[in-house]
Amino acid sequence: MKYTKKDRQKLLLETLDKNPFITDDNLASTFNVSVQTIRLDRMELSIPELRERIKSVAAHNYEEEVKSLTIEEVIGEIIDIDLDKQAISLLDITPDHVFARNGIARGHHLFAQANSLAVAVINDELALTRKSKITFVKPVKAGDRVIAKAVVLASDSEKNSTLIEVTSKVDNETVFVGEFNMYRVTMS
16 A cells, blocks of 8 residues: 555654654555655654654653662663563574574573573572573574563572562564573572
């Protein structure tokens, strides 16, 4: 469908409001225009590029401080966190993350993103992985953006235990699922 510039820009704003993490390539496909047209529309509307939108959303949503590790220790970039409830992180897969012969991401990077997110969502000073059950659903390649979401399923304060599920997706397709049984304590 062909949109007028005015209609396309209005829909562009609505689309980015719903999903600020959508790429210019995906927007171009959605509106059946070139990537350059999307970039010009963004410039006219003063919409920053994807990386800046991600930082903006992270700054806006990141009101609580991670207690169990430093932000530098998190694999990926936390963009949303609600301690003891849920958290979301992004990891851009670079050529350093993949096997040279086939371009497929090495599994320990996906596991590290998920595991560090499971640690980060814990609202205690110490959080360690007791046990994990993981499934690699689909290969991830260089250039992919992995969005991981951790959800706290249950907590048992007597056992200092929390069960967390992490689902990682690329372009809304699940690529990794992990269940993490976490040990947690306050160190004071």
